[in-house]
Amino acid sequence: MTILPKKFYQRDTVIVAKNLLGKKLVRRVGNYEMSGIITETEAYRHKDDPASHAFKKITDRNSIMFGEVGIAYVYFTYGMHYCFNVVAKNDKISAGAVLIRGINPEKGIKRMQLNRGRNNLENLTNGPAKLTQALEITKEHYGIDLTKKSQIYIEEGIENKKIKKSSRIGIKEGKKMLWNFKI
């Protein structure tokens, strides 16, 4: 399997969000490997996107969205959850990231069930905070390079089927933009 190169992420954030569907997210803990097919994503951009963390200005937390593409942006929310994003943008904007909202578990399901404390396959990784919990992704992974074969990376997956677009979840502004994508 080929790992997606930097070039993949050097495009319009919305395009990258769409193209990440069907790709395979791999998480290695020591020798143990967990993986799944990405089924839902959301694009967050910059000045044109009031729902984005990067909309107002650069801060300690969001600064990574202004940097190199293909890097993980992990943030903590609601006092108990982590969300996993990939920095992606073209030259026209200076910040952008794609939120990974759901995957279809393939390898390492047993460990994911253990991490989540439930066995129901449906509810294992079908939400942004659920998949970080299942894959043991935390703040420690803030800033790691997803184009290198390390703890977390993304590689080629399956053919894209039909993509459904809709409004992004849980935001107040920018609802008109249909930047939520799923298979």
Place this chain on the structure above:
DNA sequence: CGAAGGATCGTCT
């Protein structure tokens, strides 16, 4: 089934 509320803390104002 759906609606409501609790958990819980880093980040920005």
Place this chain on the structure above:
DNA sequence: GACGATCCTTCGT
């Protein structure tokens, strides 16, 4: 000092 790119349980119909 307020609140969130959420999830899960509980309660009511």
